[in-house]
Amino acid sequence: MVRFVISRLFGLVATLFATAAVAFFLLEVIPGDPALDMLGTEVREDTLAALRVQLGLDRPLWLRFLQWIGGFFTGDLGMSYRYRVPVSELIADPLRVTLPLGLFAIVITVAIALPLGALAARYRGKALDVFVTLLSQIGLAIPNFWFAVLLTLVFSINLGWFAAGGFPGWSAGFFEALKALLLPALSLALPQAAIIARVTRSAVLEVLDADFARTARAKGLTRNATLWKHVLRNAMIPVVTVMGTQFTFLLAGSIIVENVFYLPGLGRLIFQAITQRDLVVIRNVVMLIAGLIMVMNFLVDISYAILNPRLRQR
């Protein structure tokens, strides 16, 4: 088990380094000058040169790369070109919006999708199964930003139950903050729930046909007890796999959903950084997202070993 974990960790670090190199050098190649963008069309040459020095753009490329990598250990990730504050400061607050939003979306997804998928499998062929399959088809087809606008229209504008967007901050109270994240989390959760429900359904169906399930029923366990105690646990492996990959789409979806609900999160930060060519922010947020995804996949790998003891030998 230990060797398993260590080899996975090694792979994680190597991938992160490769990602950092690609992110850094690729961004530097794109045309466009941050200093010019900040000073506009009326600027004089000497002002431009002065700003370039201030931004550190006069130093050689490889040196800047190494300084950035070194910064991961000291916590100094560089200064944002546009905002002129340390990137670590800039990322801190949006993280407190996007991470809870993502977690909230996952909780909603799991709470909806797992039971629905399991029940659809249990009552296969019956009305419930058809209904769940239909719902998941619709959920897959609807783009999450469209759903977000729909939710706003119904619940904010027409019913007035929620603000149209914005985030009051965790200091405004736990429930206030959660309320602001509810509609966005629902918009993110919908397509995820649709996918997870389908995967759960087919995974459970497969396991329901397995020998040990039939043995449990033969032993005298009720259908429900069999489902929840034995079948579901074994069906989790494909479900966990898919959830791991869906996490990526969750982060990507947050860019759009945060824009619709004007949430000051990571998605918005990187979107703005891209349009303003704030390379420092872009590469750091890219690394953060890449890191989160790799950690997530790492955890998924570890969870396999936990769920299925046979895998620990590898």
Place this chain on the structure above:
Amino acid sequence: MAGSKMLNAALLALLAMAVSAAMPALAQTKDTITLGVSVEPPHLDPSSHVAGSIREVVYANVFEGLMLIGSDGKEYPALAEKVDMSPNGKTYTFTLRKGVTFHDGTPFTSATAKFSLDRARGPNSVNAGKRLFEPIDTIDTPAVDRLVVTLKQPASSFLYNMGSADAIMVAPATADNAKQVPVGTGPFKFDRWARGDRIELSRYEKYWGKRANFSKVTFRIIPDAQAQVAALKTGDVDAFPVMGAPELLNEFKADPRFQVVVGQTQGEVILPMNNRRKPFSDIRVRRAVCMAMDRKAINDGAVAGYGTPIGSHFPPGDPDYLDLTGILPYNVNKAKALLAEAGLASGFTTKLILPPFPYTRRSGEIIQALLAEVGIKADLEVYQGPQWLSQVFREANFDMTVIGQTEPRDIDVYARDDWYMGYGRPEFRALAKDLSETASPTRRSEVLKAMQRMLAEDVPACYLFQLPKTGVWSSKLQGLWKDSPVQANDLTKASWKP
């Protein structure tokens, strides 16, 4: 059983959320205002960045200059009580107001004014408008309330330029951190900035002038146009001075809770052509392109018809404006004839570069269709802002592009050597020189009209329409600017109706 406990907790949480959701939103107290803006400023110091988003928050609200520019586009004395100009036009004596303090209590004196101006024009300055300070020769402070600025040669727009956001007054102790914590002399002081979300100002009780009508001002940052509409309708925001979806204005016009105020900006939307490159070096080709432009169609498609068609590089709201839209009117046959005369009867292929603003992209698509009608095949390419600046503006590596030039009083840019369009007519340069040196308003007006006419005939770019300022705000608000002669949200005269 453990399951039911969890279920109870979950139900309780849902109930709590439902209850708090059902509680009515706090009624808007009548002395605060929430404005929506679509672009978050990079920071809050206008004297070190060109972005209009900075000015839209701090100009006249937090920071002031010796002069300020009003809603009519004219400069008026602000921190200077009065200004005397010497007969030769080279020396300006500013008598400064007394008893003015910065938000941290620092007194404003002639020394502070000299510091601010020297900071803007100094060798290490990163002020985007450093050009404006070039005419200054020396700055003297003969008394604590007197500032004497001597120019190298007369500059008729000097006072106007001192009203620009590049020329705001800052204090030595707080100038370096003005980006994060702006400390000015204006009627509002900076409270906090929750990045990505909002900027909060509150009334400065020791302001030298008329007390502000709002105790608190909040700028909400909402880039997405649909979200802006939602924010207005739910009352999250009281005003959107520039609402991003002009095609939705009719919804607000029909709603008695709102007023729709459409005004003028300083933004001319134009179709620049690279005059250095074939075939645009031939004036007949440029004229043909302009005659293929159906200004009404472009205006309708890009800004829902709220713009004003223009014939030259000058805003229709300005008193010196000449309506030259008739010089090269929309005429497909004449356009084709001119192209044939220039030897391009079968048309040609060209690249049309579009910056990513909604109005440029929409205009670009319509223009492509219009050009096709005269046999010109235009391939569209969308560039991000910084890329447009580098490649089109700095390197002049382009054929055609669409852009809104939003700097006020910028008709003289065509006289610059390195102007990206490559328009180098000496007669125009002579006019521009005349303009900068003359002090007589009648002569100014004559020169401006002559410059407009020259551009309308030479068409280094096709002149399409003036960008509208599409403002939507609560019908209970008054005193917000209708037009945008400079980029600003001056709240000094705004208030809730009694």
